[in-house]
Amino acid sequence: xxxxRRRLLGAAVGGLVLGxxxxxxxxxxxxxxxxxxxxxxPILERFSKSHGCVIYTKYDTEASKSLGLVSxxxxxxxxxxxxxFWNNELLGTAALDAAGVLAELRAEQHANAGSPSxxxxxxxxxxxxxxxxxxSLSEDSVDALLESADQxxxxxxxxxxxxxxxxxxxxxxxxxxxxLINRHRxxxxxxxxxxxxxxxxxxxxxxxxxxxxxxxxxxxxxxRDAGSPLFAEPVRIGGRTICIPNTAAVIVGTEREELAxxxxxxxxxxxxxxxxxxxPSRQVPLGDVDPEALPEEVRSLRDWARDxxxxxxxxxxxxxxxxxxxxxYAS
Numbered sequence: 001x002x003x004x005r006r007r008l009l010g011a012a013v014g015g016l017v018l019g020x021x022x023x024x025x026x027x028x029x030x031x032x033x034x035x036x037x038x039x040x041x042p043i044l045e046r047f048s049k050s051h052g053c054v055i056y057t058k059y060d061t062e063a064s065k066s067l068g069l070v071s072x073x074x075x076x077x078x079x080x081x082x083x084x085f086w087n088n089e090l091l092g093t094a095a096l097d098a099a100g101v102l103a104e105l106r107a108e109q110h111a112n113a114g115s116p117s118x119x120x121x122x123x124x125x126x127x128x129x130x131x132x133x134x135x136s137l138s139e140d141s142v143d144a145l146l147e148s149a150d151q152x153x154x155x156x157x158x159x160x161x162x163x164x165x166x167x168x169x170x171x172x173x174x175x176x177x178x179x180l181i182n183r184h185r186x187x188x189x190x191x192x193x194x195x196x197x198x199x200x201x202x203x204x205x206x207x208x209x210x211x212x213x214x215x216x217x218x219x220x221x222x223x224r225d226a227g228s229p230l231f232a233e234p235v236r237i238g239g240r241t242i243c244i245p246n247t248a249a250v251i252v253g254t255e256r257e258e259l260a261x262x263x264x265x266x267x268x269x270x271x272x273x274x275x276x277x278x279x280p281s282r283q284v285p286l287g288d289v290d291p292e293a294l295p296e297e298v299r300s301l302r303d304w305a306r307d308x309x310x311x312x313x314x315x316x317x318x319x320x321x322x323x324x325x326x327x328x329y330a331s
Contacts, residue, residue, distance in 0.1 A: 024089060025054070026255075027051075027052060027054065028054040028055070028256070029053060029055050029056070029083045029084055029256055029259055029260060029263060029268065030056045030057075030062075030081060030082050030083050030084075031055055031056070031057045031058070031082070031083065031084045031085075031086060031263070032057075032058050032072070032073065032082045032084075032085045033057050033058065033059050033060070033069075033085075033086040034060045034086065034087045034089070034092075035088045035246060036088075036218075036281070037057075037059050037092070037307075039279050039281060040057070040059075040086065040172065042118075042275075043267070043272055047263060047266055051259070051262065053259060055263075056071060057102065058082075064202050064253045065086050067092065067161050067162075067165075069085065069087070070076040070093075072085075072090040073085060073096055073101050074096065074099050074101060077100070077101055080251050080254065081273075082251050082254075082261075083251055083254040083256050083259075084248060084250060084254075084263050085102075085247075085248070085249050086247075086248050086267060087245050087246065087247045087248075087249075088125075088162075088244075088246050089162060089165075089166060089247075090121065090166070090245055090247055090280075090311050090312060091165065091166055091169065091311065091314060091315055091318045093119050093247040094250070094312060094315035094318070095315065095318060095319070096248075097118050097119065099250055100252065101251060102119060102249045102251065102252060103118065103249070103250040103251060103252045103254070103257070103260075104116040104118055105118060105119070105120065105249075105250065105261065105264065106261050106265070111239075117246060118249055118250075118263055119249040119264075120247065120249075120265075120267065120268035121245040121246070121247050121286055122247075122248070122267060122268045122273050122285070122286055122287060123245065123246045123272070123275075123276040123277070123280075123283035123285065123286065124243040124244060124246070124283060124284040124305050125163065125217050125218050125243070125283060125284070126217040126235075126241060126243050126244075126301060126304050126308075127163060127166070127167050127214065127216060127217075127234065127235035127241070127242040127244070128214070128215055128216065128217055128220050128232045128234055129142055129166055129212055129213070129214060129232065129234075130201075130202060130205050130213055130215055130220055130223070130230045130231065130232065131205060131211060131212040131213075131232075131235055132205060132206065132208060132211075132228070132229065132230060132231070133211070133231065134231050135212075135231070137212070137231070137232070138233070138234035139236040139237070139239065139308045140273050141230045142212070142235075143159040143183065145211075145212070146183070146187055147183075147186075148190070153210050153211035153212070154192055154193065154210060154211065154212055155192075155193040155194075155195055155200075155201045155204045155205060155209075155210040155212075155213035155214070156192065156195075156201060156214045156277065157195060157196065157197045157198050157200070157201055157214070157215075158194055158195070158196060158197075158329065159184075159194075159325055160259045160322060160326060160328075160329055162197070163198065163200070163216050163244050163297070164198070164214065165318070165321065165325070166242060166244055166311060166314065167214065167235060167237070167242060168321055168325070169314040169317050169318050169321050170182065170237045170238075170242055170309060170311075170314060171183075171237060172317050173313075173314055173317055173321070173323050174237050174238045177320055181324060184328075192325065193209075193210055193213075198214075198215040198216050199219055201215045202219040202220065202222065202223045202228075202230070203223075205223075205230065206223050206228035206230060207227075214235060216244075217232075217282065217283075217284075217301060218280075218281035218282065218283065220282065221280060221282045221297070222280065222281075225280060234304045234307075237309065238309070240307060241304050241305070241307045241308045242311065243284065243304070243308035243311070244311055245251065245286055246267075246276075247279070248263075248264045248268060249264065250264055269287075270285070270287060270288065270289045273286070273287055273289055274293055274294070277289070277294050277295065278295060282295060282298050282301065283295055283298075284298060284305045285302070286305070
């Protein structure tokens, strides 16, 4: 539904959290969702209707990205208020797993897909370098521009949040954290434009305020749909791309285990992957779907996605990178 429903859901979740989930009926779920509400709400609404349940959804804020919901779930571990977490980046989900926040999934949800046992991965986005000019956006040329003396023409979102944090973790894995810290500080001294989010990055580049920027494939398509002729290549680090999936997980301690497991299975289904692939965000299916059912743009993105690093392998370095960035932006 519209904005009024979103406000009602947010108020309902806030009331449930304050009053305790015991006030809810057995046929209800609280979902914390880091995915864009524009695309998540229709999916959750249809599940609610088809399963005769009520879903209360709490979305993240633009300022804190998914990091805010991850921190909240850790804080609530002793008294969980959430049943299902729909995250739009993987490393925060892996951190929750390490903290013992995620429940084991039913075996059929991961036995054949090679998925972890406590979350499902689906519908990926790619990190991209975007520009308004048809120029080389190869790994070497982007690195050279980053190391140049004029950084005012390069934009990136604040790296302690969202998918930019994943990109910084990948750099730290390849270069070493000390080298990344030195490079980042050099970029900033030379005028690197650090903005609030990926949307602002693509807006800056589209308006000619920067020569190039780092953003996500869904923001690239939003710019193109609005008439901006952006050129793009995948971000490559060590020769590999970065495809960041959505994830869905059941929270340990939920009193609605069966319904929560059913929703997570649905989110990882071909039906949902196809819906997100056909949406304006053009997310890349990671499971088995009919390629002929995909938009041509998404079929081409799948080649990039297949060449991705294993984002899950960055989980061990995430805490170190995040700790440094929190100190870097403590003011």
